[in-house]
Each structure stands twice: as C-alpha cells, then as structure tokens.
Amino acid sequence: MFIRGIFFFALTSLITLPTWANESAIPNTPAKKLFLRLTGTPLSSRDSRHAKMMALIDKGDDFEAAKIAMDDDNFYRITVRHWASLMSNREGTPYVALDDFQSLVIGVVRDGLDARLLLTGDFTYKQSPLLGNGGTFDFLLFDQRGASYKKDLFRIPQPPLATDLEPAGLLTTQAWAKAHYSGGTNRRAVQYAFQEFLCAPIDKWKTPNLDDRFVRRDVDRAPGDNPRTYQIQCRSCHAPMDAMAGAFSRLNFDQMGNQGRFLALPTVHPKYNQNTQVYPEGNATFDDAWTNPLAENHIQDEFFGWEGPTQGEGVKAFGQMLANSGAFKSCLVKKVFTSLCKREPVSRDGNAIQSVAQTFSENGYDLKRVFGGVALLPACVGGIE
Amino acid sequence: MIMRGYFFGLLFIASWLMTTPAHAQTVGIKNFRQYLGSLETATGISSFKRPEISAFFGQNMSRMPKHGLASELDGPALMTLAALSGLFCKAQVEEWAKGAGSAKAPVEFQADRAGGRVSQTSQAQRASLMSFYSRMFLDRDPTRLEERNLSELAQKFGDSSNAKLAISFCVAYAASLEFIAL
Numbered sequence: 001m002f003i004r005g006i007f008f009f010a011l012t013s014l015i016t017l018p019t020w021a022n023e024s025a026i027p028n029t030p031a032k033k034l035f036l037r038l039t040g041t042p043l044s045s046r047d048s049r050h051a052k053m054m055a056l057i058d059k060g061d062d063f064e065a066a067k068i069a070m071d072d073d074n075f076y077r078i079t080v081r082h083w084a085s086l087m088s089n090r091e092g093t094p095y096v097a098l099d100d101f102q103s104l105v106i107g108v109v110r111d112g113l114d115a116r117l118l119l120t121g122d123f124t125y126k127q128s129p130l131l132g133n134g135g136t137f138d139f140l141l142f143d144q145r146g147a148s149y150k151k152d153l154f155r156i157p158q159p160p161l162a163t164d165l166e167p168a169g170l171l172t173t174q175a176w177a178k179a180h181y182s183g184g185t186n187r188r189a190v191q192y193a194f195q196e197f198l199c200a201p202i203d204k205w206k207t208p209n210l211d212d213r214f215v216r217r218d219v220d221r222a223p224g225d226n227p228r229t230y231q232i233q234c235r236s237c238h239a240p241m242d243a244m245a246g247a248f249s250r251l252n253f254d255q256m257g258n259q260g261r262f263l264a265l266p267t268v269h270p271k272y273n274q275n276t277q278v279y280p281e282g283n284a285t286f287d288d289a290w291t292n293p294l295a296e297n298h299i300q301d302e303f304f305g306w307e308g309p310t311q312g313e314g315v316k317a318f319g320q321m322l323a324n325s326g327a328f329k330s331c332l333v334k335k336v337f338t339s340l341c342k343r344e345p346v347s348r349d350g351n352a353i354q355s356v357a358q359t360f361s362e363n364g365y366d367l368k369r370v371f372g373g374v375a376l377l378p379a380c381v382g383g384i385e
Numbered sequence: 386m387i388m389r390g391y392f393f394g395l396l397f398i399a400s401w402l403m404t405t406p407a408h409a410q411t412v413g414i415k416n417f418r419q420y421l422g423s424l425e426t427a428t429g430i431s432s433f434k435r436p437e438i439s440a441f442f443g444q445n446m447s448r449m450p451k452h453g454l455a456s457e458l459d460g461p462a463l464m465t466l467a468a469l470s471g472l473f474c475k476a477q478v479e480e481w482a483k484g485a486g487s488a489k490a491p492v493e494f495q496a497d498r499a500g501g502r503v504s505q506t507s508q509a510q511r512a513s514l515m516s517f518y519s520r521m522f523l524d525r526d527p528t529r530l531e532e533r534n535l536s537e538l539a540q541k542f543g544d545s546s547n548a549k550l551a552i553s554f555c556v557a558y559a560a561s562l563e564f565i566a567l
Contacts, residue, residue: 032524036567037567039422040415040416040419040421040422040423040567041419041423041425041426042423042426042427042522042524042564044524045524048517074422075427077422078418078419078422081418082395082418082419083415093451094416094417094451095446095447124450143433143441145433146431146433146434287539327520338451339411342412342413342414342452342453342454342455343454
C-alpha cells in the first residue's frame with residue numbers, strides 16, 4: 001500500500017521535476033562534483049570537508065582534494081567495490097556478495113599498495129573478528145552489520161596453497177578459483193586473466209599460424225572431419241591459451257552445491273590430461289611450466305608491452321608477467337575510467353589515459369592515483385570545473 | 386490516468402536528457418549502490434538497521450541502474466528508485482516521530498505518533514518541508530517553480546498529515562533527476 005502510494009506520487013512528481021532541474025541554479029562546486037564522482041554520494045556544503053577540498057582546489061592541489069574524498073568509507077564501499085565486483089565473476093555482474101577477490105582489491109586500494117601485488121601478492125583481507133566468527137572468506141555478515149570498508153578489513157597472509165606453490169593475489173582467491181578453476185580445463189583462467197587484467201578479450205589475441213605444439217590432447221585436430229576447421233579456427237585460440245594454461249595446472253575448485261573448495265595439488269590435475277584419445281599426439285601436461293607464444297612471436301607487442309620473463313612455472317610467475325606488462329596499468333586505468341566516467345574511453349581519450357597510467361606507474365602503482373587522476377580528467381563527465 | 390502521467394514523465398525525462406548541455410559529455414546517473422549510499426548519506430538512515438530497506442534493496446537491486454548509464458534509466462528503474470527512496474523517507478519520519486533526531490525535523494511529527502492529525506498543513510509548514518528536503522537532497526533552496534509545483538501537488542493530497550506530506554516531498558526530491566544524476 002505504502003509502495004503504491006509512493007509510486008503514484010513519484011509518477012506525478014517526475015513529470016515536473018525535469019523542468020525544475022533545468023531552471024534551478026545548481027551550486028555544484030568543484031569539490032562537490034569531485035566528491036560525488038569518487039564516492040557516488042553527495043557532499044553537503046555544510047560538511048567541513050567541503051571547505052577543505054575547495055581550499056585545496058583553489059590552490060591547484062586537486063589531487064589532495066581528491067584524497068579527502070577517497071578517505072570516505074563510501075569510496076571503498078561503493079566505488080571500489082563496484083569496480084572490483086565486475087572482475088570477480090565470469091558473468092561480469094556487480095550483483096554479487098562481497099568476497100575475497102573484492103576485499104583484496106579494496107584493501108590494496110585502501111592501503112596504497114603496489115597494484116601489481118593484485119596478481120602476485122601473498123596476502124588476503126578478512127573481516128574484523130568483531131563482526132563474527134566466520135571463516136577467512138566469510139563476508140556474509142559484513143554488510144548486514146554495517147561494517148566499515150575502511151576500518152573492518154584486515155590484511156592476513158593467504159593460506160598456503162601447497163608447499164611449493166606460491167599465492168598469486170587475485171589469481172589464488174576463492175572467488176577467482178570458483179569462477180575459473182571449477183570443472184572445465186582451466187583454459188578459462190588464461191582467457192579471463194587476459195580479459196580482466198589486460199583488457200584483452202580472446203578475440204584481440206587469437207592468432208592464426210602460431211606454433212601449436214602445446215595444444216593438448218583433448219582438442220580435435222579435425223572437428224567434423226575437417227582439419228581446416230582446426231587450423232583456421234581452433235588453433236588460433238588454443239595455441240596461445242594451452243601454452244599458458246600450464247600456469248594453473250595444479251589448481252582446481254571442487255564445486256559442491258553453492259559451496260566449494262579451492263585446492264592446489266602437488267601434481268598436475270587430471271583435467272589437464274583427460275580425453276587423450278581425441279588426439280593422442282597432442283601435448284601432455286606434466287608440470288606447471290608455461291610459455292607465452294604471443295610474446296615469443298611479437299604479437300601485438302606494443303599493446304601488451306611485456307616486460308620481464310614471458311615464460312615460467314606456476315601461477316605466481318604468470319601473475320608477474322601480467323602485472324609487469326604495459327597493458328596491465330593501461331587496463332586498470334581504462335576500467336576506472338569506464339566506472340567513474342560512465343562510458344568506455346574512446347580514441348580521443350588515449351592521451352589522458354596514457355598520462356594517468358604514467359602517473360600511476362611513477363607513483364608506486366598506487367591505485368588512488370588512478371581513481372583520483374581519472375576523476376579529475378576534463379574528459380570525465382566534464383571535469384570538475 | 387496513471388499511465389498517461391507515467392508516459393508524460395518519461396517523455397519529459399527523455400527531453401531533459403537530450404537537451405541538457407552535460408549530455409554532450411555523457412550523462413551519468415547513480416548506479417544501484419551509489420543511489421543507496423546517497424540516500425543513506427542524505428537521510429542519515431542506515432539501510433542495515435532497517436530490515437525492510439535491506440530486504441527491498443536485496444530483492445530489487447537488479448531493477449535499478451547497473452552501471453549508472455543514462456540508458457539504464459527506464460520506467461521500472463525509475464519506479465524502483467522512487468520506491469526505495471520512499472522507504473528511506475518513511476524511515477526518517479518514523480525516527481523523528483519516535484523522537485530520535487527530532488530536533489532536526491522540519492515540522493512536528495509527534496501528533497502523528499499519537500494518532501492525532503495535524504488538521505491542514507499550514508503554508509509555513511509546507512514551505513519549511515520543501516526547504517528542508519531541497520537542502521537535504523540537493524544542497525540548495527527550492528526554486529520558485531518547485532515551490533509552486535509542490536504546493537499544487539500538496540493541494541491534490543487535500544487534508545493531509547505532516548508525515549504524509551513530508552514523505553511525499555521527500556520522495557519528490559529524492560527521486561528527482563537532479564539527485565539521481567551523477
């Protein structure tokens with residue numbers, strides 16, 4: 001009944017409200033705009049932070065003003081969480097509960113840590129014990145108890161995966177494992193790691209004629225009795241993907257209903273060597289070694305900007321390769337731009353993106369530099385002036 | 386009648402979005418989390434302390450703007466935002482009626498709690514309510530046009546309690562595009 005009444009009033013008032021918006025002189029100060037963009041919530045001109053931010057903006061110290069906004073709990077609770085949630089699951093939906101993937105991102109931003117640790121770090125964040133006795137990855141009570149995203153997340157070491165397997169930040173979180181190591185063949189982990197952290201969907205890096213010596217035995221070389229299908233279509237993706245999927249060969253997520261268990265094995269998981277009869281001459285996986293044929297063959301070198309080793313063993317080395325690439329920093333900036341500015345960056349934003357990415361890497365890969373830098377861009381919903 | 390008002394509303398919104406200079410840059414609106422957070426900030430009501438708000442938000446978040454793109458602001462989204470804002474407005478008035486933070490209340494609500502009815506909300510009380518909600522949500526005084534339009538709407542409600550009028554004015558501002566916009 002109440003909701004119906006509200007609906008009726010809203011319907012009536014919505015007719016006139018747009019007109020009001022045009023007529024009113026909205027005193028949107030640069031401080032309010034900046035605060036709104038970074039936290040998603042309004043800042044009253046009566047709030048003491050408004051005067052402080054205005055003073056800093058007047059002095060030309062815009063980033064210091066942005067830091068005041070980024071000190072607000074809503075920056076973490078709303079902005080960073082929404083940004084992280086989209087990367088945390090296969091569907092790219094923000095309608096997900098808080099998990100260890102999102103809390104790790106929030107923690108790294110909050111603590112001003114080097115963002116490359118997102119893919120190489122050996123730590124995670126858990127909720128304050130005061131919020132309940134849930135396990136390390138139990139965040140169910142976090143929102144229900146109105147916990148602070150700024151104060152109630154604590155950094156702890158990631159539980160060891162296996163004696164000789166080092167954690168790799170987001171790549172070894174429960175949420176990422178559930179999304180990408182569950183069932184299947186773990187190739188998905190390569191695909192999504194490139195998509196989420198390098199902004200490179202598989203269509204961007206599938207390459208015909210790459211050496212296919214790493215393509216596994218479960219891939220039919222003549223689907224529908226037509227070898228050309230494999231050569232023209234399958235090989236383009238499988239050659240690079242299978243060559244790198246070795247990095248995840250000891251990882252698996254056992255799904256049990258809504259729950260599950262993330263496991264690291266001492267040896268290669270059987271799913272890497274299944275369906276061997278499909279093409280027995282294909283590649284057999286014996287360890288977690290991997291190599292990046294895109295780097296080896298200089299495929300889109302300028303886009304990826306590889307720096308450091310492009311082959312190695314295990315998930316941490318793979319995470320290091322991604323995190324040290326030029327595409328990683330550009331990708332994070334692009335994703336923040338899309339999130340804060342409510343649109344995808346276009347070619348004319350290229351210089352601005354590059355400039356923020358440069359500042360980002362020059363300042364220890366502190367993601368606050370990205371959020372603050374992007375929010376201040378004139379190309380972002382008209383800047384703050 | 387309701388459907389006609391609904392379509393007129395959408396028509397106005399569409400034309401507003403098309404003609405506002407900011408559109409040249411990109412019109413951003415609040416996504417579902419930003420809208421919830423904004424209502425919490427403006428009203429001072431924490432959703433986690435109000436089960437009816439948490440439940441409504443949990444059940445309806447997917448009807449609200451997902452990323453905050455102008456194209457996500459369709460009819461169901463607007464209605465859901467208005468309904469959510471209504472719950473916050475109602476909760477705030479209830480808090481005042483209980484005496485919590487009533488010093489900040491724009492008009493007297495105790496009469497409602499006791500079951501009494503403030504006969505006809507006076508002109509001064511209406512003005513006070515408008516001014517209060519305009520500042521609360523938009524950080525500015527109401528424009529003359531807003532005063533006129535809201536007064537007209539209030540008259541349509543006829544003999545109304547302070548609480549009802551307060552919730553109505555509150556929703557009008559909270560579900561306005563000016564507040565939804567980013």
